[in-house]
Amino acid sequence: MRMLKKRKVSTDSENEDCNTNGSRLHSQKPESGTTAARTDPSHRTSTSVFGHDFLTFDPGLALPHHPPIRPSKPDYKVAAYASADEYDLEELLKGFQKLGLYERSNHHIAKANAALGLSQGHDLEEDSKFKEAEQQVRGFNFSSTSSHDELDCIPDITEVLHVIGQYKISSEPREIFFFRDGSLVFWNIDELERSNILTYVKQFCLGDVVSPETMDEQSESLPYSYAEDKTRLSGGRILLTEGKPSYLERYAFSNALAHSVKLGVWETELDCYIDSIKPVAEELRKKGTIILPKKEVFLRLGQLYELRHSLTLSSDLLDTPDYYWDREHLELLYRRTSNYLSISRRTEIMSDKLNNCMQLLELLKNYHGEEQSHRLERIIIYLIIIEVVFESLHFIIK
Numbered sequence: 001m002r003m004l005k006k007r008k009v010s011t012d013s014e015n016e017d018c019n020t021n022g023s024r025l026h027s028q029k030p031e032s033g034t035t036a037a038r039t040d041p042s043h044r045t046s047t048s049v050f051g052h053d054f055l056t057f058d059p060g061l062a063l064p065h066h067p068p069i070r071p072s073k074p075d076y077k078v079a080a081y082a083s084a085d086e087y088d089l090e091e092l093l094k095g096f097q098k099l100g101l102y103e104r105s106n107h108h109i110a111k112a113n114a115a116l117g118l119s120q121g122h123d124l125e126e127d128s129k130f131k132e133a134e135q136q137v138r139g140f141n142f143s144s145t146s147s148h149d150e151l152d153c154i155p156d157i158t159e160v161l162h163v164i165g166q167y168k169i170s171s172e173p174r175e176i177f178f179f180r181d182g183s184l185v186f187w188n189i190d191e192l193e194r195s196n197i198l199t200y201v202k203q204f205c206l207g208d209v210v211s212p213e214t215m216d217e218q219s220e221s222l223p224y225s226y227a228e229d230k231t232r233l234s235g236g237r238i239l240l241t242e243g244k245p246s247y248l249e250r251y252a253f254s255n256a257l258a259h260s261v262k263l264g265v266w267e268t269e270l271d272c273y274i275d276s277i278k279p280v281a282e283e284l285r286k287k288g289t290i291i292l293p294k295k296e297v298f299l300r301l302g303q304l305y306e307l308r309h310s311l312t313l314s315s316d317l318l319d320t321p322d323y324y325w326d327r328e329h330l331e332l333l334y335r336r337t338s339n340y341l342s343i344s345r346r347t348e349i350m351s352d353k354l355n356n357c358m359q360l361l362e363l364l365k366n367y368h369g370e371e372q373s374h375r376l377e378r379i380i381i382y383l384i385i386i387e388v389v390f391e392s393l394h395f396i397i398k
Contacts (some may be wrong), residue, residue, distance in 0.1 A: 076172055076188045079221040080257035082265045083198055084182035085207030089161045092178060092204040102163040107247045109156040154251045155323055177254040183262050185254035210265055218264030220257050233336050252330040256337035259317055263346055266311060270353055294368040301361045308354050317347045
């Protein structure tokens with residue numbers, strides 16, 4: 001019993017010592033924190049909880065300013081194709097009127113009505129429908145006199161046909177530019193609808209039809225969207241001014257794209273032509289003989305002249321179209337788009353290839369011409385010999 005009491009007394013004394021030591025430690029920690037705060041001014045805003053220091057918010061601290069993130073504007077697509085030598089635009093317009101899916105825009109020059117033979121009342125009704133459809137696009141209202149000034153109009157239907165979809169899928173209109181030279185440009189039209197339209201317009205094609213492989217290979221496409229700045233071509237992207245009519249700018253971009261795809265089709269034709277006459281040059285180099293007959297040479301020469309006529313005489317690839325003479329801002333867009341598509345450089349290269357092919361065909365033509373003259377000379381010599389023989393026989397008989 002005495003031993004138990006001694007042990008109890010000793011344990012009680014030990015507990016009291018631990019409590020006193022712990023209280024001393026707790027009493028010393030705040031003192032160390034306060035002394036640190038007094039000595040270090042950077043800890044004035046810190047607090048101590050169970051021996052840990054936490055920083056509090058400093059109202060004088062300036063946070064970095066980040067501009068608000070604006071949602072990106074959607075991108076649309078413009079695609080260009082060349083499907084034929086020429087389009088019958090008047091019959092094509094009548095076909096679209098029967099379908100009821102597309103209507104001619106009211107931005108053509110006024111003399112288009114006389115070319116179509118349409119009545120004035122019908123044309124005004126069509127223009128009003130189109131104007132109502134476009135007034136809903138991005139909240140812009142067209143003025144009633146915007147179509148009367150020829151400077152604010154695209155060329156008439158003798159050169160281009162501009163149609164717009166009657167049924168709207170989104171706020172962005174669906175537009176198509178049909179050019180007389182057999183090329184067309186789609187604005188905001190998906191691939192399935194483009195394929196259906198390309199199939200439908202085959203019945204209005206004049207001349208040869210471009211093969212689907214060549215048409216797809218030589219097609220052009222660019223993304224376009226809207227911006228607050230002026231309309232421009234930046235980094236292969238078309239930026240249209242938001243809130244303003246853009247049919248003139250769309251025509252300028254479409255005109256350059258149409259020239260590019262048409263030039264691409266001619267380049268493909270010329271490449272096939274060069275491949276077809278390559279064996280002739282090889283045979284001439286190896287054996288010094290010409291394997292093409294005279295008729296075939298003239299047929300090939302006619303194909304070459306036709307292609308050269310299309311490139312240099314019946315197109316505007318060598319110079320800026322006359323339409324842009326009084327429209328400097330449109331001419332700038334057309335030139336920049338043409339430079340981006342390298343139309344001038346490609347035209348020069350194609351002209352050089354045509355000249356080389358012409359030299360070879362002229363050589364073949366001259367060869368057959370000289371051969372014909374040699375044949376005639378031999379015939380004349382034979383006739384002279386026959387005449388001498390008869391005269392000699394006549395003299396001997398006498």
